[in-house]
Amino acid sequence: MAKHWADFQYEIYLNGMTGAVPRLPTDLTRLEELTERRLGPGPVGYVAGSAGNGSTAAANRAALERRRIVPRMLRDVHDRDLSVRVLGRELPAPLALAPVGVLSIMHPDAEPAAARAAAAQGVPFVLSSASSTPMEQVAEAMGDAERWFQLYWSKDREVTRSFLSRAKAAGFTALFVTLDTPLLAWRPRDLDQAYLPFLHGVGTANYFTDPAFLAGLAKPVHEDPNAAVAHFVGMFADPAKTWPDLEFLRENWDGPIVLKGVLHPDDARRAAQAGMDGVVVSNHGGRQVAGSVAAADALPRVAEAADGRLAVLFDSGIRTGDDIFKALALGADTVLVGRPYAYGLGLDGQAGVEHVIRCLLAELDLTLALSGHRTPAGPGREDLVEEGA
Numbered sequence: 001m002a003k004h005w006a007d008f009q010y011e012i013y014l015n016g017m018t019g020a021v022p023r024l025p026t027d028l029t030r031l032e033e034l035t036e037r038r039l040g041p042g043p044v045g046y047v048a049g050s051a052g053n054g055s056t057a058a059a060n061r062a063a064l065e066r067r068r069i070v071p072r073m074l075r076d077v078h079d080r081d082l083s084v085r086v087l088g089r090e091l092p093a094p095l096a097l098a099p100v101g102v103l104s105i106m107h108p109d110a111e112p113a114a115a116r117a118a119a120a121q122g123v124p125f126v127l128s129s130a131s132s133t134p135m136e137q138v139a140e141a142m143g144d145a146e147r148w149f150q151l152y153w154s155k156d157r158e159v160t161r162s163f164l165s166r167a168k169a170a171g172f173t174a175l176f177v178t179l180d181t182p183l184l185a186w187r188p189r190d191l192d193q194a195y196l197p198f199l200h201g202v203g204t205a206n207y208f209t210d211p212a213f214l215a216g217l218a219k220p221v222h223e224d225p226n227a228a229v230a231h232f233v234g235m236f237a238d239p240a241k242t243w244p245d246l247e248f249l250r251e252n253w254d255g256p257i258v259l260k261g262v263l264h265p266d267d268a269r270r271a272a273q274a275g276m277d278g279v280v281v282s283n284h285g286g287r288q289v290a291g292s293v294a295a296a297d298a299l300p301r302v303a304e305a306a307d308g309r310l311a312v313l314f315d316s317g318i319r320t321g322d323d324i325f326k327a328l329a330l331g332a333d334t335v336l337v338g339r340p341y342a343y344g345l346g347l348d349g350q351a352g353v354e355h356v357i358r359c360l361l362a363e364l365d366l367t368l369a370l371s372g373h374r375t376p377a378g379p380g381r382e383d384l385v386e387e388g389a
């Protein structure tokens with residue numbers, strides 16, 4: 001029996017009979033402003049901020065807003081099923097939590113709380129390489145719930161090899177390789193505050209617990225933390241990588257591999273040729289290339305190039321259930337959501353992340369139904385119009 005995500009709506013009204021209202025807004029676009037008020041400017045600036053003058057993050061939203069749904073009537077939408085099959089797994093809905101590093105700046109419960117929320121709702125959790133908690137601890141918090149590992153592809157092969165074997169041993173089933181961050185982009189909000197969490201050793205937990213990483217240090221981390229941080233900064237990513245290097249990952253990871261940060265259809269074709277299993281159409285939430293194409297504008301062409309050979313995941317700008325509907329209609333199989341759950345965590349820990357997941361999926365379920373669809377495979381380009389096109 002498929003889960004009825006829309007029941008959350010009734011649950012909220014029912015709880016209201018005893019005077020209770022939701023602890024957080026159900027319009028998730030309001031979370032950023034609330035978080036801004038409650039947490040310090042450094043952490044919120046880091047999470048909310050993006051590259052350049054912020055126009056790419058704005059363009060991500062605009063590209064989704066510009067597309068409007070054309071609902072269809074009288075199509076029997078009584079029985080709905082949001083489940084999807086992606087990367088060889090059955091998911092209860094087309095949603096996963098995106099890899100977001102350094103979550104301890106949002107809440108002391110950090111990644112384990114977000115991972116528990118995902119597990120409780122049955123949604124996959126993608127753990128960042130730059131997690132503030134070692135991957136084994138996050139895995140332990142999740143029991144046998146679905147988890148995927150995001151790789152920052154290090155200059156040091158032994159560290160990469162070690163991360164892959166640790167992730168495998170800890171039960172992460174798919175590998176997400178982030179290609180759009182071989183360098184951190186120009187991020188004025190962080191630059192103006194001279195705020196970078198790693199320099200304080202936050203977001204380095206996977207490295208500082210890794211035997212291959214530690215072998216590269218002259219002294220233990222506690223004896224010379226600055227040298228350990230400098231070593232991390234120097235090796236965490238590698239701008240010299242090229243397509244043939246993917247072979248190394250294929251040889252060292254026997255599960256699905258997904259390339260995150262693909263925006264050009266030719267790069268999707270190369271991913272398929274290289275034996276990859278999927279792509280995430282993403283501009284990193286507008287945090288990397290200032291002036292980049294909006295992720296939703298890139299999605300249809302990438303989906304066409306994938307042509308069923310690759311799983312097509314999407315992120316960058318998803319804030320509501322109708323945004324998910326639009327991404328599905330433009331060719332995504334599943335979406336990831338980043339900042340909204342980070343804000344949910346900052347505002348209310350695990351419960352806040354669960355709130356975000358439940359709101360998104362209840363709204364998606366209702367949007368599907370009210371637009372005349374029963375499953376995530378239903379929406380297509382014919383369900384959208386583009387304003388001004």
Ligand SMILES: Cc1cc2nc3c(=O)[nH]c(=O)nc-3n(C[C@H](O)[C@H](O)[C@H](O)COP(=O)(O)O)c2cc1C
Nearest residue numbers: 047098099100101128178284285316317337338339
């Ligand atoms: C604070 C923050 C940290 C992030 N850290 C990572 C990371 O470690 N690895 C990664 O692949 N993407 C990272 N991302 C990008 C997200 O995975 C995702 O692509 C982006 O947040 C999606 O856009 P959205 O925030 O509009 O949903 C980060 C994003 C934010 C906001």
Ligand SMILES: O=C(O)C(=O)c1ccccc1
Nearest residue numbers: 101102130181203284287
């Ligand atoms: O801040 C980010 O967007 C990001 O992807 C990142 C990069 C390095 C370490 C942690 C997060």
